[in-house]
Amino acid sequence: xxxxxxxxxxxxxxxxxxxxxxxxxxxxxxxxxxxxxxxxxxxxxxxxxxxxxxxxxxxxxxxxxxxxxxxxxxxxxxxxxxxxxxxxxxxxxxxxxxxxxxxxxxxxxxxxxxxxxxxxxxxxxxxxxxxxxxxxxxxxxxxxxxxxxxxxxxxxxxxxxxxxxxxxxxxxxxxxxxxxxxxxxxxxxxxxxxxxxxxxxxxxxxxxxxxxxxxxxxxxxxxx
Amino acid sequence: xxxxxxxxxxxxxxxxxxxxxxxxxxxxxxxxxxxxxxxxxxxxxxxxxxxxxxxxxxxxxxxxxxxxxxxxxxxxxxxxxxxxxxxxxxxxxxxxxxxxxxxxxxxxxxxxxxxxxxxxxxxxxxxxxxxxxxxxxxxxxxxxxxxxxxxxxxxxxxxxxxxxxxxxxxxxxxxxxxxxxxxxxxxxxxxxxxxxxxxxxxxxxxxxxxxxxxxxxxxxxxxxxxxxxxxxxxxxxxxxxxxxxxxxxxxx
Numbered sequence: 001x002x003x004x005x006x007x008x009x010x011x012x013x014x015x016x017x018x019x020x021x022x023x024x025x026x027x028x029x030x031x032x033x034x035x036x037x038x039x040x041x042x043x044x045x046x047x048x049x050x051x052x053x054x055x056x057x058x059x060x061x062x063x064x065x066x067x068x069x070x071x072x073x074x075x076x077x078x079x080x081x082x083x084x085x086x087x088x089x090x091x092x093x094x095x096x097x098x099x100x101x102x103x104x105x106x107x108x109x110x111x112x113x114x115x116x117x118x119x120x121x122x123x124x125x126x127x128x129x130x131x132x133x134x135x136x137x138x139x140x141x142x143x144x145x146x147x148x149x150x151x152x153x154x155x156x157x158x159x160x161x162x163x164x165x166x167x168x169x170x171x172x173x174x175x176x177x178x179x180x181x182x183x184x185x186x187x188x189x190x191x192x193x194x195x196x197x198x199x200x201x202x203x204x205x206x207x208x209x210x211x212x213x214x215x216x217x218x219x220x221x222x223x224x
Numbered sequence: 225x226x227x228x229x230x231x232x233x234x235x236x237x238x239x240x241x242x243x244x245x246x247x248x249x250x251x252x253x254x255x256x257x258x259x260x261x262x263x264x265x266x267x268x269x270x271x272x273x274x275x276x277x278x279x280x281x282x283x284x285x286x287x288x289x290x291x292x293x294x295x296x297x298x299x300x301x302x303x304x305x306x307x308x309x310x311x312x313x314x315x316x317x318x319x320x321x322x323x324x325x326x327x328x329x330x331x332x333x334x335x336x337x338x339x340x341x342x343x344x345x346x347x348x349x350x351x352x353x354x355x356x357x358x359x360x361x362x363x364x365x366x367x368x369x370x371x372x373x374x375x376x377x378x379x380x381x382x383x384x385x386x387x388x389x390x391x392x393x394x395x396x397x398x399x400x401x402x403x404x405x406x407x408x409x410x411x412x413x414x415x416x417x418x419x420x421x422x423x424x425x426x427x428x429x430x431x432x433x434x435x436x437x438x439x440x441x442x443x444x445x446x447x448x449x450x451x452x453x454x455x456x457x458x459x460x461x462x463x464x465x466x467x468x469x470x471x472x473x474x475x476x
Contacts, residue, residue: 003473003474003475075433077432077460077472077473078461078462078468078469079469079473081461082461214462215461
């Protein structure tokens with residue numbers, strides 16, 4: 001195997017991961033705008049998100065094909081093999097993150113404005129910021145093979161879960177107090193759940209970094 | 225339960241003043257395939273030639289340390305090298321059927337030298353050996369043809385049948401497929417998986433993928449030193465030594 005050739009290919013695959021990650025980061029920012037900033041050009045922003053989702057899908061197919069070819073032709077081993085396997089896994093995670101971000105934007109677009117929801121929205125905005133940071137960090141960790149940062153991202157998942165639980169509880173209380181808000185609250189629960197799932201995918205990517213660096217599969221460890 | 229067949233203890237080997245192996249310690253389990261890998265000149269072939277006392281046949285070659293076969297040192301003064309080589313057979317890089325001998329005689333020669341004369345017994349053992357080597361169906365109707373009339377891949381399987389005929393404990397293989405095409409290589413690799421039910425195999429190979437495909441354990445050498453001895457699945461996914469990692473990923 002030509003090492004130079006392999007390293008070049010690996011660099012190319014990572015740049016595709018970075019492009020997909022960049023799209024997800026932007027989609028989350030734009031979805032955040034739709035929900036919290038209530039812009040006048042909501043429709044246009046939603047359209048951009050839709051286009052990014054399509055771009056992520058096509059990058060996923062492209063990246064999958066490259067990985068398949070490298071496995072067939074180069075037969076990588078050891079760290080090289082782990083690198084390809086982690087890219088395949090990150091590819092799947094990023095595509096799901098794209099889908100989830102798009103669904104968040106879709107729910108945001110359908111939201112009605114209601115001042116009664118302010119407390120819950122504050123908490124939701126905090127979750128947005130937290131998840132967006134997890135996404136940025138997991139991508140930095142992945143691109144730079146930074147195990148320390150990856151482990152930091154993994155630890156952040158707990159905070160994401162508890163924020164989501166808090167939001168759901170607040171929205172439940174809100175429904176009980178005012179039944180007219182039921183549709184809006186259900187939409188917001190959906191947003192919080194999807195955000196939390198974006199965080200799970202960011203955690204998956206961070207776990208791939210640990211696998212790449214150490215050869216250890218640390219997935220589902222707390223479940224054992 | 226793990227059963228050690230060969231135990232190599234503090235083995236060092238020299239060719240005159242040049243040290244080829246230093247302080248190698250390895251335990252080889254019964255009915256396993258062990259692949260020996262490493263860059264050219266790292267001592268792979270010297271190592272396997274020490275396992276059946278072929279090393280000492282080279283002028284000026286000597287060694288220190290022990291090679292225990294089922295707990296008995298094959299280098300004990302009471303041990304007969306010829307008998308050791310019957311227990312630990314060898315297949316070489318280039319197929320080497322005995323010229324002027326038929327397919328049948330190529331396999332029978334070891335048995336005859338061991339005193340087996342009865343034709344029916346010979347026939348039985350030869351069929352068994354050729355079957356084990358995956359060659360019986362191809363040659364059963366032309367056993368009296370010259371061994372050299374076979375293709376390269378068939379010749380190598382004939383050599384394996386010849387080694388198997390005397391029912392060794394271990395077969396050492398020194399790059400047995402490097403002179404073969406991919407189809408014949410595939411035959412030999414498939415054969416190794418079947419063979420390990422009856423013998424232990426130690427194979428030297430330069431082909432990383434072959435080592436990954438056929439072996440249970442890998443012994444990786446550099447400059448006569450054993451750098452890593454590990455399960456194959458572990459070695460090719462997360463080797464212990466950075467030197468192993470560099471070597472198998474081509475960054476050595």
